[in-house]
Amino acid sequence: MNKRERLERTIAGEAADRPPVALWRLFPGDDQRSADLARSVVEFQRAYDWDFVRVSPSITYCTTEYGLHDEWEGALTGERTIKKRAIMRSLDWTVLRPLDPQRGGYGKQLECIELIYRQLGDEAPIIPTIFSPLAQAEALSGNELFSLHLRKEPDRLRTGLNILTENILRYVEMLRRLPIAGVAYVIRHASYHRLSEDEYAAFGLPFDMKVLDSLPSKWWFNLVHLEGSAPIFKFAMHLHGQAINWADKENEPDLTIGKTLFTGAVCGGLSTGEDLYQGTPTTVRDSVRTALEKTSGRRAIISGGSALSIATPLSNIRAARQAVEGL
Secondary structure: OOHHHHHHHHHOOOOOOOOOEOOOEOOOOHHHOHHHHHHHHHHHHHHHOOOOEEEOOOHHHHOHHHOOEEEOOOOOOOOOEEEEOOOOOHHHHHHOOOOOOOOHHHHHHHHHHHHHHHHHHHHOOEEEEEEOHHHHHHHHHOHHHHHHHHHHOHHHHHHHHHHHHHHHHHHHHHHOOOOOOOOEEEEOOOEOOOOOHHHHHHHOHHHHHHHHHOOOOOOOOOEEEEOOOOEOHHHHHHOOOOEEEOOOOOOOOOHHHHHHHOOOEEEEEEOHHHHHHOOOHHHHHHHHHHHHHHOOOOOEEEEEOOOEOOOOOHHHHHHHHHOOOOO
16 A cells, blocks of 8 residues: 555545554754755655655745744754844734745745655655744744734734735645645644634634635645644634644644544644653654554544654654554
């Protein structure tokens, strides 16, 4: 059974030869050049033979063209530190400009994906990462200013979100030309620690649905990633994708309840912190077994709830890949 068949059967709730498994990580430094990121992603895939390849650039790849500046300062997550924001006052939301998706950060990602496919071909499904309009907006303004504008200048913020969304849609149009399986769509603000249900319904959900509803039907594997803590799962059924990923080991709902709230596959079972970074191969294998018991081995993809720490022990990564064999 090849990787596509395994994933499609799992998504449909049918028996597969084994559970699919995939982990992903950032590659700080290499993520600033298309060829270097492609090489790192390919090497990671060939080392572990994951069932899909998630291409994970820095969150700022899609925002630097607006004037944002960042640096990597050694964070083990691989995330870059934003040194200069693009939004300084509420009026700045209204002057964000349309982007050419073939240039800048989007253009580099298109080139990176092409390079990855040249080396991997159809060996494994490739899904590039897209960050939601709200995630991009917060990167551009910072959390404090973002929260202030959301509550004090909502119309101006919505103007900015519309522009960010249109730029994402232009990027999706370019991605249609590439031989990818779908995308990993990252939503950072469907979280009770960031927004209320009403706030996410007003400022997040309409834009997320617009992007997800625009994805072409030929993309058979779109992964919705609810990043962060305390996810707002109430809207999961509106987020059209074939799989949903969240930090289920640290947050409610667990995989069992998550399956009842989403029609596709649930993607998780491993904590990138407790299991993969701090644990041992034995605890990793135990967590995989527990996840498959909770889901009865159906509609379940084994993964972490976020990108790996760049210091994750290789023995734990190998254990996650080996744990699904022979099941």
